[in-house]
Amino acid sequence: MTIILNAKEIKSCVEFNHVLIPIIEDAFKSLALGKTTMPPVLRLDIEKYHGESDVKAAYIEGLDSYAIKVASGFFNNQKLGLPSSNGLMLLLDSKTGILKSVLLDKGYLTDVRTAIAGAIAAKHLSNPDSSTVGIIGAGIQAKMQLEALLLVRNIKSAYVWSRDFEKTKTFVENLKGKINIKINVCKSPEETVNSSEILITTTPSKSAIIKSEWLKKGLHITAMGSDAELKNELDPKIIKECDIYIPDSQSQTSILGELNHAIKAGLISAEKKYNDLGSIIINPNLGRRNNNDVTVADLTGTGVQDTAIARYTFKISEEKGLGLKID
Amino acid sequence: MTIILNAKEIKSCVEFNHVLIPIIEDAFKSLALGKTTMPPVLRLDIEKYHGESDVKAAYIEGLDSYAIKVASGFFNNQKLGLPSSNGLMLLLDSKTGILKSVLLDKGYLTDVRTAIAGAIAAKHLSNPDSSTVGIIGAGIQAKMQLEALLLVRNIKSAYVWSRDFEKTKTFVENLKGKINIKINVCKSPEETVNSSEILITTTPSKSAIIKSEWLKKGLHITAMGSDAELKNELDPKIIKECDIYIPDSQSQTSILGELNHAIKAGLISAEKKYNDLGSIIINPNLGRRNNNDVTVADLTGTGVQDTAIARYTFKISEEKGLGLKID
Numbered sequence: 001m002t003i004i005l006n007a008k009e010i011k012s013c014v015e016f017n018h019v020l021i022p023i024i025e026d027a028f029k030s031l032a033l034g035k036t037t038m039p040p041v042l043r044l045d046i047e048k049y050h051g052e053s054d055v056k057a058a059y060i061e062g063l064d065s066y067a068i069k070v071a072s073g074f075f076n077n078q079k080l081g082l083p084s085s086n087g088l089m090l091l092l093d094s095k096t097g098i099l100k101s102v103l104l105d106k107g108y109l110t111d112v113r114t115a116i117a118g119a120i121a122a123k124h125l126s127n128p129d130s131s132t133v134g135i136i137g138a139g140i141q142a143k144m145q146l147e148a149l150l151l152v153r154n155i156k157s158a159y160v161w162s163r164d165f166e167k168t169k170t171f172v173e174n175l176k177g178k179i180n181i182k183i184n185v186c187k188s189p190e191e192t193v194n195s196s197e198i199l200i201t202t203t204p205s206k207s208a209i210i211k212s213e214w215l216k217k218g219l220h221i222t223a224m225g226s227d228a229e230l231k232n233e234l235d236p237k238i239i240k241e242c243d244i245y246i247p248d249s250q251s252q253t254s255i256l257g258e259l260n261h262a263i264k265a266g267l268i269s270a271e272k273k274y275n276d277l278g279s280i281i282i283n284p285n286l287g288r289r290n291n292n293d294v295t296v297a298d299l300t301g302t303g304v305q306d307t308a309i310a311r312y313t314f315k316i317s318e319e320k321g322l323g324l325k326i327d
Numbered sequence: 328m329t330i331i332l333n334a335k336e337i338k339s340c341v342e343f344n345h346v347l348i349p350i351i352e353d354a355f356k357s358l359a360l361g362k363t364t365m366p367p368v369l370r371l372d373i374e375k376y377h378g379e380s381d382v383k384a385a386y387i388e389g390l391d392s393y394a395i396k397v398a399s400g401f402f403n404n405q406k407l408g409l410p411s412s413n414g415l416m417l418l419l420d421s422k423t424g425i426l427k428s429v430l431l432d433k434g435y436l437t438d439v440r441t442a443i444a445g446a447i448a449a450k451h452l453s454n455p456d457s458s459t460v461g462i463i464g465a466g467i468q469a470k471m472q473l474e475a476l477l478l479v480r481n482i483k484s485a486y487v488w489s490r491d492f493e494k495t496k497t498f499v500e501n502l503k504g505k506i507n508i509k510i511n512v513c514k515s516p517e518e519t520v521n522s523s524e525i526l527i528t529t530t531p532s533k534s535a536i537i538k539s540e541w542l543k544k545g546l547h548i549t550a551m552g553s554d555a556e557l558k559n560e561l562d563p564k565i566i567k568e569c570d571i572y573i574p575d576s577q578s579q580t581s582i583l584g585e586l587n588h589a590i591k592a593g594l595i596s597a598e599k600k601y602n603d604l605g606s607i608i609i610n611p612n613l614g615r616r617n618n619n620d621v622t623v624a625d626l627t628g629t630g631v632q633d634t635a636i637a638r639y640t641f642k643i644s645e646e647k648g649l650g651l652k653i654d
Contacts, residue, residue, distance in 0.1 A: 002431055004331055004429075004651075004653060006653050006654060007654075008654075037371060037372060037373065037374075039369050039370055039371050040369070041369075042366050042367070042368075042369035042382055042384060043366055044364060044366050044384045044385070044386060044393070044395070045364060046364065046386050046393070046421055046424075047364075048388075048421075049421060049422045049423075051421075051422075051423070051424050052424075053384065053393075053395060053419065053424060055369055055382050055384065055395060057369060057371045057380065057382065058371070059371060059373050061375075066371070066373070066380075068371070068380060068382060068397055070395055070417060070419075070426075072419065072424030072425075073424070074422070074423050074424040076422075077423055077424070080423065082423055082425070086423075086424045086425055086426065087426075088417070088426055088429075090397060090415070092380065092397075092399065094373055094375075094376060094378075095376045095378075095401070095403075096376075096378070096401050096404055096407065096409055096413075097373075097378050097379075097380060097399030097400070097401040097404070097413045098399075098409070098413055099397075099413065099414075099415055099431070102331075102415075102429055102431075104329055104426070104429075104653060324331075324651070324653075326331060326333050326431060326651075327333060327334075327335075
């Protein structure tokens with residue numbers, strides 16, 4: 001028997017709040033402790049339509065279910081009046097492989113677990129008294145990363161830049177009614193960096209937007225846009241020059257993240273090993289050492305996050321008696 | 328809108344007959360012509376429970392949808408009274424990535440497209456007048472491969488061997504009422520090879536069962552059991568000594584199939600290029616040259632087969648108006 005959950009049911013199960021933080025933190029801890037099996041991402045490109053489907057999967061030891069997640073990005077969809085992101089999660093029984101649930105979330109759970117990972121990175125790496133944030137990008141993740149950050153830091157002002165100035169203005173206008181902080185439109189990414197103690201990059205850019213010469217003491221950067229080989233938001237020098245570099249999963253960031261570009265540029269050896277986000281959660285001494293450190297979290301999105309949020313969603317849906325049973 | 332198809336509906340759409348042969352042949356042809364995008368298989372092992380989930384995916388140029396397929400094998404399931412195989416297929420829109428359908432086939436479509444690939448290999452590689460077949464293994468694929476072979480060759484006698492003699496006897500007894508040919512239980516794999524013009528190996532064996540010294544003129548072998556790095560049914564020398572070796576996809580058989588073991592044994596260079604099954608379908612001159620050739624088809628199962636059969640199933644389900652629409 002498989003339970004089909006639709007997007008509306010899933011949204012009713014998973015509110016976007018602080019409850020999710022320890023759930024995703026636990027996933028990163030399992031990853032750091034080597035208690036997971038997480039194969040490389042399967043990526044299918046459909047170049048003709050500027051589209052891609054990524055499949056991620058992870059088993060976390062001791063848990064009675066695991067997720068396989070499909071996330072698609074089709075970048076002509078906006079012209080067709082459709083969202084570019086899409087997807088679903090599958091939850092399978094760890095003992096038998098039987099399909100327990102199909103979560104037709106249309107990408108919602110991926111958006112949520114991605115934003116929560118950003119909050120977790122800021123919680124463990126940024127200066128605790130940070131009150132300003134810069135956001136690069138004006139899409140769904142830009143909004144969700146900002147909302148997630150408010151769960152962990154007392155932010156007073158946000159500074160937003162994206163390539164499309166009109167889109168940025170609309171983005172900021174839409175947020176103003178919903179979030180009770182000052183939100184400002186920036187004219188350049190440099191202005192955004194100058195104004196911020198925390199910087200979040202959320203674009204699908206294929207060339208560096210943030211330059212290393214803009215770095216300043218104490219800055220924390222969460223770079224979450226790059227999740228594919230050609231994507232790149234940070235000047236590779238930043239990875240070398242920052243004080244603390246933290247991947248969500250180095251086996252992924254060395255291929256798909258910002259680290260990939262620093263390795264390719266010959267700035268960092270492919271052999272160099274970094275502490276990952278889970279290690280910092282377990283042992284905060286491995287993270288920021290003082291107020292002046294420049295810290296960078298490189299987030300590519302991991303299967304363990306998917307398994308954690310799919311399991312949580314399914315648990316709540318069972319409590320609520322939701323979903324359609326199919327034999 | 329996504330259409331959910333259950334196993335019963337799927338079985339009512341896809342009868343196991345000759346109609347499927349050109350559908351799967353076309354998939355192999357596309358692969359041979361380089362008109363596909365087929366990433367490496369994603370494989371998640373859950374060693375604790377002797378289980379694995381494989382994800383395959385392929386886009387075939389010009390087609391308006393593509394499949395992502397999950398197949399799980401959990402080898403303790405039999406003790407729990409459950410089938411070891413399981414799975415589902417997802418059909419996505421090639422232009423937008425939107426999920427068109429979830430095919431909850433529990434592995435049926437994988438079984439079918441695998442058996443049909445065996446028939447296609449025998450159709451294009453075995454001697455046309457072959458009337459005897461040897462089957463190594465006594466599971467679902469042993470039965471389906473035999474049934475599929477009857478679609479393309481006028482078989483009079485089958486010879487079956489598996490490690491478990493009692494299971495083999497039961498398997499043969501169960502078949503006798505359903506298939507109108509002579510079916511014999513063998514006491515050794517050598518006896519099976521000696522009795523047969525076509526040999527089909529369908530086991531999850533991790534060491535070679537078929538020895539090279541048993542080879543005889545004119546034999547065609549379809550080895551379809553090995554679809555993972557450690558699986559192996561044929562003595563690696565067979566790959567070197569046979570006259571015609573044909574992979575379904577060499578990029579897969581060199582890692583997951585019988586070819587993998589021949590390369591690892593140093594018998595064949597990893598650089599050597601073979602014609603694949605699709606090439607033989609397009610140009611029969613690349614296949615068997617005479618009655619005496621020993622031919623080997625190495626089938627690991629490909630994403631293009633999944634895309635082909637998922638698309639076909641969905642088309643028939645639409646014509647029949649089947650499935651449950653979920654927004």
